[in-house]
Amino acid sequence: MKRSILFISLMTLLAGVTLLVAQQNDLMEKKTLHAEKIFRALALGDLAQVSTEADALEKVTVDAGFANRSESYQEYGKEFLKVVRALKKEASNGNSAGSYYQFSRMSGLCFTCHEHVRDNKD
Numbered sequence: 001m002k003r004s005i006l007f008i009s010l011m012t013l014l015a016g017v018t019l020l021v022a023q024q025n026d027l028m029e030k031k032t033l034h035a036e037k038i039f040r041a042l043a044l045g046d047l048a049q050v051s052t053e054a055d056a057l058e059k060v061t062v063d064a065g066f067a068n069r070s071e072s073y074q075e076y077g078k079e080f081l082k083v084v085r086a087l088k089k090e091a092s093n094g095n096s097a098g099s100y101y102q103f104s105r106m107s108g109l110c111f112t113c114h115e116h117v118r119d120n121k122d
């Protein structure tokens, strides 16, 4: 009896932890999906689609929030958001050169944040 209670508690705990991790990965999964769609739309010259996807990327980032995050995560996260907004603006204005530029900056920030925050270098 005691054993099965322990087992059930352990499984519940494990499910909770998995859910927490999954939520975070879900955010990055969404970010990746939108970034891929932006890449594709840019290659096709479909700036209206770039703007729509940048808007969606902005929303998932804002909705996830930065509370309970480390200082460096917040710092890179805010910078990321700024660049996503700049990309949305350039795409809405039909400026392809500006969109290419902001997209490159944005992708750079995915990697910068991972280098420093995900891989715990600062």
Ligand code: HEC
Pocket: 024, 025, 028, 029, 031, 032, 035, 073, 074, 076, 077, 078, 080, 106, 107, 109, 110, 111, 113, 114, 117, 118
């Ligand atoms: C502000 C920091 C930050 C930015 C910006 C950021 N990420 Fe992440 N990313 C993380 C962290 C931290 C993790 C590890 C999961 C965790 O613990 O939050 C992660 C994990 C991931 C993962 C792995 C998820 C998994 O299932 O293990 C992918 C894929 C990913 N990010 C893609 C992206 C893409 C694409 C972008 C840019 C469009 C991006 N990230 C921008 C911080 C960031």
